[in-house]
Amino acid sequence: PSSLIATPFQRINFIYAGYRIGLSFFLIGLFLLTAKNPAVGINDPSLYMQTVTTYCLGTVIAYLLLRYWPFYQDVQIFAMLALDVVALTLMLYANGGPSLQLSMLYLVMVMAASILLPQGRAMAIALLAAITVIYQQFYFSLIRDNDLQMVSSVSLLAVSFVAISILGQLVTRRLRVVEQEVFSQTKQAQQLQVINQHIVERMHTGVVVF
Secondary structure, three states, X not given: OHHHOOOHHHHHHHHHHHHHHHHHHHHHHHHHHOOOOOOOOOOOHHHHHHHHHHHHHHHHHHHHHHHHOOOOHHHHHHHHHHHHHHHHHHHHHHOOOOOHHHHOHHHHHHXXXXXXXXXXXXXXXXXXXXXXXXXXXXXXXXXXXXXXXXXXHHHHHHHHHHHHHHHHHXXXXXXXXXXXXXXXXXXXXXXXXXXXXXXXXXXXXXOOOO
């Protein structure tokens, strides 16, 4: 049935869900391989490991739900992205504050939200990511008596989250219109094919023209 055929946006759902699983295993492997000279989780290794392990389990469950229980997909995707924000926030804290490498993961998250979610929810994810990054940098700058100059740099990164979200939504809106047009034309072609088949089946006499 046509309702069971995955649309391009549904396939992107699965791709992003698979990306989350791969990312979680990568972050676990990175922590274990650099245990003697930590590259991540420097500030609180225990919190980092607990977070990334729980996140890994959550990504697997989310993928299975998306694959085998395809209901309320908007809610599922929003929950996945909200979990991404929470998990990445805890990992940044365990790492001792925002780092460029981990903060860049927010960009993938924001772009995915702009593609997979309605406009309001996508912007909510972008704003949550921006607030989280700015707050963490401001917090660590205060408790360590560091210069607040890094806050301005992180603020630019946060602004880029919102800009990417808006740009992604504009592109996605156009792609959805094209997808709808293609689906409508495909449905019309199928209907014409069915009508032609009925005509051929009911014909007693036919004329072939070359």
